[in-house]
Amino acid sequence: MRLVIVGSQNPAKVRPVQEVFAKLEPEAVIVGQNVPSGVPDQPLGEEETRRGAVNRAWAAVHIAEAQQAEEAWGVGLEGGVRIDDAGNGWLFGIVAVAHSGKLETVRTAEMRLPPPVLARVQGGEELGSVMDDLLGTVDVKRGVGSVGVLTGGLADRADVWRLGLALALAPFLNAELYSSGPSDTQTPSML
Template sequence: MLHIGVGSKNPAKIEAVRSAFAEMGFEAEVIGLDVESQVSEQPFSDEETIQGAINRANNVMFAEKESHFFDYCIGLEGGVIESPFGMFLCNWGVVVDKEGNVGIGGGLRVQLPEEIANHLRMGKELGDIIDDFTGKHNVKKKEGTIGILTNQLITRKDMFRDVTISAFARFLNPQLYEEN
């Protein structure tokens, strides 16, 4: 059985990792740790979002007591990016193994409604904005903005499951990632 540490206590992220490892055919115990991303509350670029995921994975790896226990440490981070075509959700995952090998994977993107994008540009955090728009509480710990925008056809769990699998690619096919 694999022991997996996730750099978040967010139920959507923990369940996404659990689902990803089951889908990849691994029996895994998944434990969430409350660690910092060390980036802004609302990452505003791919680079910042990736850095947040890296920081979360590393912070799990270096967490006192738990670090020796985990086969893989995972950081998942959601953010937004501006483009000439509008503002988009972005999401990234990082997997670090005991030897320090790092896998990085990104996920789908969806254009945000302009009204939500404008609130983000004013410095508000997406989780708070989507809660206000929907009248729900803690959407980011449940279906996520992606779930709201897609009528639950794709949820935050689904999005981060795919990100986890894509970040794990280097461990599924290590021979392809070996340096000669």
Template sequence: MNFPKRSNIQQTARQQLVIVGSRNPVKIKSTDHAFHKIFEHAFVVQGLEVNSGVSDQPLGDEETLKGAMNRAKNANMAFPEADYWVGIEGGVENNNGKMNAFAFIVVLDKNGKLGKAKTATFDLPDVIANLIMGGMELGAADDQHFNRENSKEGDGAVGMLTHGIVTRKEYYEQAIILALIPFANESMY
């Protein structure tokens, strides 16, 4: 697929508003960077706390995608004046005896167009997987194991386990860019 160069994507005179269905600063920054990498027009990206409608630690693709979709839709309902709404939901899944971590991204626009993507997945260490199976959310398990506070608003599991080589912002940003493909290639979607 030939991805259009930024200069070939239609521009708009006014700033467009993007609402992220979370106040997590990493999710907001990731969204801001992704939108500015794909489009040349100006964006204002704001976070809004909305309900995901799923458990605190979604399990499997279906529940995690539902959480991302609910976040985007609930952000739309709470702030319908925006141009785009983004839902980001992290999940875990048991796969061949290992627990994997990942996230789903959903982007909606004011015309009803939908884009979605999934991040790369990675195996969690057994010590963290055991804490999650015991009822903890991944962020809390990371905090306990790595002796941190509020790591889900910082480097998260991916950052800690890669020793900062893959930041949580970069991890989400790539998937947000992939979710924006339908918006950057409007004639094909």
């Protein structure tokens, strides 16, 4: 049995992982599990965001391995905000996949945040809470996300995670083509 643990119980993260793995193996079991990211609730910058996704993926795969699954997978999804040299804020994500002692990470597409949203995120607030407050929504991060709201539904948070996960899985799906080079990180670096 293929057991995939997603390092979150947020439906907006678990659902896209279920959809991607259902295409690979319909019998796969995909479960969301809260695990520590080791970074703030709203990571700032690529390094902090990547660290959160990687920590989640390793913690998740260890849970799957402890359940003695034939194939244990861990997936970490972490949304972050980076600030460019001009002071613009950009929403993006990092997808990390851990399997058989190997790790692959992918950076997702990004979208510029409105200045009033960025100011509050820089002040220490989490993006989802800021969006809920400004737009009168409730728990937007567990649904369409800021991407869904700001694009008027043309794309949503799950779309970004699905694509990122598919790209991160490429080296696992084509191991013979990737075997001559190192994976992103070969060993766990837990919290």
